[in-house]
Amino acid sequence: MNSLLKWALILFVLISIILNIVLISIHSGRAPKCSSQRLHPLQEKHDERSRVFADLSRDEYLQVQQYMLMQKDLDISTLQNTKPSQNFLFLIDLSLPKKADVLGYLDGKSSKPVREATAVVFHGTKGHIKEYVVGPLPNPVYHRDVTMEKYKKELPINVRTVTIGEYVLLISFLEQEVFSKLVKLMKESFDVGQDKKLNVFHQMPRGVKSGDRKTWISFFRDFSGRYIHPVGFEVLVNHESINTSDWRVERLLYNGQYFNTVEELKQKYDSGSVKKIVFKESRNYGSLKPQRKPLQLSPQQFYAEGKRFSVKNNHILYLDWSFAFGLSSLTGMRVFDVRFKGERIAYELSVQEAMSVYGSVTAGMILTKFLDSSISIGRFAYELTRGVDCPYDATYIDTYRYIDMEAPTRYRNSICVFEHNMGQPLRRHFADFFHNSYGGMVNSALVFRTITAIGNYDYMWDFIFYQSGSVEAKVHATGYISSSYLVNGSLRFGHQVAENVLGNIHTHFINFKVDLDDLLTSTCQHAFVQVKKRMSFCALRGCAVSNIACLSADV
CATH class of the missing domain: 3.10.450.40 (Nuclear Transport Factor 2; Chain: A,)
Incomplete structure (x- = not known):
């Protein structure tokens, strides 16, 4: 009986497997399939x-x-x-x-x-x-x-901007003129020696008047996320001369106390007449490594009937939209000849500047105003990570750049393009008064994206093209805050974020260029005349402002 039962169970399992295979084969043809091929033709042709x-x-x-x-x-x-x-x-x-x-x-x-x-x-x-x-x-x-x-x-x-070659010379200068003369201080305060170094962070601008080339250099622990691990040591280097032998240290800041020379700091430290920083091990709280693995994959997007946009050379088509694109090493991403339903609505839309202004009681951050175009924005657009920076199924585009290097360099996947459901309907209405009705439209839009990692900040730049005919220029700041060492008076200029670490108060300013000059139709001209009656200053600002005002009035 045991033998018969065993064979009966085996036979039942085999029949079940065969039956399931047959049913899956029959019904698989009825189930919708995700297609990587476009099922519908593009509305326009690439130009x-x-x-x-x-x-x-x-x-x-x-x-x-x-x-x-x-x-x-x-x-x-x-x-x-x-x-x-x-x-x-x-x-x-x-x-x-x-x-x-x-x-x-x-x-x-x-x-x-x-x-x-x-x-x-x-x-x-x-x-x-x-x-x-x-x-x-x-x-x-x-x-x-x-x-x-x-x-x-x-x-x-x-x-000129500071090149990679000059950064190397500055680090060598600091080794010779600062670290080698402060061996005891560096070891006792920061545990720095032959096998351990500090990271540097250059503050900007490099002076307070035209012609200055003096940089406050702050030092941070050699951790990932170094920007929130200040050690309380800063050095002002005068590197105005093109001859490095003329460079000099003009001032130092140690634990909130100023010194005019390296020798003065060394003498006072050795004599015990300064308030010393005593080295203490610190955990790497700025690491981006996950502390635990995610339980499962996050939601993913896919194109059920293939992508509704197309990229060829530097030209993109999406439903009623078409535009050319590029990536300037100096200012970042830009699009040209933006058309909707064949009509040019903008000649150019581009990133121009990203600025951040800081406040602090410590030397470097007192002056700091990061003007990112001065070190170039587009040069820091690196490879995008699939599934994090952009959806897995986005279209990725390589770029080439030549700035402060010996040969043109390829940056793989540094631009991504994808269509995205914006999470709310473009429009909808439900009625239950006398009769029931519902109407709604999915709000999908095309996203054109780069991310620039400029020092501590990562700026996510998006140009978003909506089916309604509107364009959105958007920037999202992430990365790390810029911090300074906590000293007396610091808390007036920020919030404490860790032991002896101040997250400094700051403000961001972002500038885009929108060129609409060629849109001044007779209808728009009439609308602008009406706007000028209410905004007389527009007449003094030139074509670009006048047309933006015109479009606002027309819409």
Whole structure:
């Protein structure tokens, strides 16, 4: 009986498996499938003319670099360890053609504008900065100095941004002129020695008047999230000269106390006449490593019938929308020739500036005003993480950049594009008075995104294109706060966030450029006249403001 029961159970299991396979096969054809292929045709066609806005390709970067190196009178170096007293090719970027020329080309009224690049050279040997236009691309044959044309004056060499090479020199200077002379203090206060170092954080601006090049450098523990691990030590370095032998320490701040020289701090520390910082182990509370594994995957989005947008070269189509895009090393992401239902609604929408102003009682943070375009915004747009920075199924785009480096560098997946359900209907209405009815529309929108990690802040930049015909420019700040060491009087300028750590009070300012000049239709002109009666200052602000006001009135 046991044997018969055993075989009966085996037979039952086999029959059940076969039956389930048959049922699954029958019903699988009826179930909806997720398709990676587009089931419906695009409403528009990609426009090759968008290439007029395209970022430089790797080959174009190399062509410009080689051309500039061939100009023997410029005597340029491309090495990152180029000294400030030498000539360094700092930047190569697209030189956008004049708007009037582009509009003529886009509207089929004139030929394609000449493609050119911008090259910025730090002429340390001559003591100035030059900006050149190089062209035509491909295969450039000329360069033109446009410095005076653009800036109306010569640019002295000490207004240049700090390069990677200069950062290396500053760290070496600190080792020789500060750390090596304060061995006892560094060990007892910060546990710094041959095997342990402190991280540096440069404050900005680098001075209080034109011509200054003096940087307060703050020191932090060598942890992840170092920005919230200050140690209470800051040094003011004067590096105005292009000769590093002339650099000098002008002031030091230790535990809220100021000293004019390294020797003065050493003497007072050794004599016990300063309030000392005693090293204490600190846990890495700023780590982004999860303390526990998530129990399951978060909700995911998918395209049931394929993506409703398309990316080709630097051109994007989405339902009634079309636009060209790019990523400037200096200012960040930008879109051009934005059209809705074939009508151009904006010539340009772009990021221009991100600024943060701090308050503090300590030296560096008293002055700090981070003006991110001064160190370049787009250069810090790195690879995006699938499923975190953007949805897994987003379309990812690579970019190339040449800024403060020896060759053009590819940044994989540094732009993402995806359609996203905004979580609430675009419009809806339910009625139960006399008769029942409901009407609603799904609010899906296309998101064009980059994320720039500039020091402690990560800025998430979004241009969002809605089915209603509206565009939203949006920025979300994340990353780490900037902090300072807690000393007497600090709490007037922030909140304590950890032992001896102050989260400093600060304000963010974000600037976008919206160019709507070509939209001044007769209807819009009439609307603007009405607006000017209420906002007389608009007449003094130029075309861009007038058209924004016009659109607001028209809508």
